[in-house]
Amino acid sequence: MGTSARKRRRTPAKEPSWNSSRLEEWGLSRGQQRLLMVVASVAGVLVAVVVLIFAIGSIGNDFVPERATTAAIATQPRPDAYKGWVSPKLFAPIAQHKADPTPLTLKDVFAEKVLKEGRITLRLGATKLDAGCSAAVWGQGLVDQLAQAGCTQAARGVYASADGRYIAQYTLLNLRNTAAADSLVQSLTALHRGGWTRSLESGRAHFPLSGYTEASGHAMGHYAGLVWIGRADGAEPGVKDDFVSLSLAVRGAEKVVFRRVVAAAPPS
Template identity: 55%
Template sequence: MIVVSVVAVLAALGGLVAVIGSLGNYTPERQPGAAVAGPDTALPHIFRGWSSPKLFDAVTDRAKDQRALTEKEVFGQNELAVSKKLKLKLVAKKLDTDCSAALWGGTLLEQVSDAGCTQAARGLYVSSDGRYVGQYTLINLKDGKSAAELVESLKTLYRGGWMRPLESPKAAFPAGGYSEAGGYALGHYVGLVWLGRVDGAEPGPKDDYVSLTLALRGAEKAVYRRVVSITGPSS
């Protein structure tokens, strides 16, 4: 009886080994939007998102705001003031009608396509002291619901899909360096802010990212002007 039991156990183990062997080197299928970035890809380490303020209700539906964005409208200012001594200087700008030229990541590209993305305007900045690099991107979607959903999804998916950095000899996000980002729903638009130190180091006590972010968001004046054009100056 002992011999029979041992033989049965060995047979079972042999069957298990055969099954495992038949599986080979199985690798789970990559989920859509999973990070495809390599170690040299610049990505934000932190992302925060905000819903659209009531102020932008007038531009919740693109049907009421059909005029396309222009490069001059969004990036007409060559400098954005951070403080009396510090400014952000525009070193590159681009407006794409193919949003996949400005963004990457399977899930992100699918989402903006479903959201009717027609434009992505990007501006790259470097601070006047050469310490910081920043990029602002304004995305034109079909409605406020799509904008809100995009910002919400980026809270968890930004590591697997993000904006493509513009190239300039004057500024660049260092590969593997520390940076921070934020997303803002603005009616049917989404504004994305991306900031970091040129040396890639984490911010210290003297690095005022709040003021830098507010300065970068100066590009959003284009959306404010559109609200006024619809509701009138009294708003």
């Protein structure tokens, strides 16, 4: 039995909703919030964003795509649990890259150096913006899929909690369209065993190679956001660890996507 097979499985958490106070905290004006409500209403959905639900493992705990090299798997940290979520209709205005052609910048995505959720406070340690996306990930299967998805940018940021207990990394991928983003986050259910984002390091903010971590993928129009979190010491979460708040905190980087929805669907 492999090491990953011995990891205990975690039950899914309920999916919290995002309300107007959340959007206000993220810097959206009241007018922008109303516009998002209209966009969501027209699409037939409430203004809500699917948040991290840490899954019960992927297909077969010992499954590794055959295209992943043994050397890469042995030297690159990867999540032990992953769950993917397709794009909500809220992001329909940016379903195509051509509707939102302005390139991402690190200033856009990681403008806030401190992110908070509940008792969790994250401080940004390092960022990196890659073009072409292949340099931001490992695993040939994942590299190939990103190429097929028309990935033009990968923005990564790594955070450490103020108390030094947690580490979190957020990666935002700029893809061709919603179909490509949906396909990516779903395929990673199995693909993450043999390919994942490369970890950034900054002081104490780094993922231990053999430590326990969890991840999720969130399609948002033509973007895909990858969340990766864990304890800094690599231990599995205990009863006092709030991984839901940790994931919500690092997803604060996604406010750039909400602003692009507003820009792509201005008030009439």
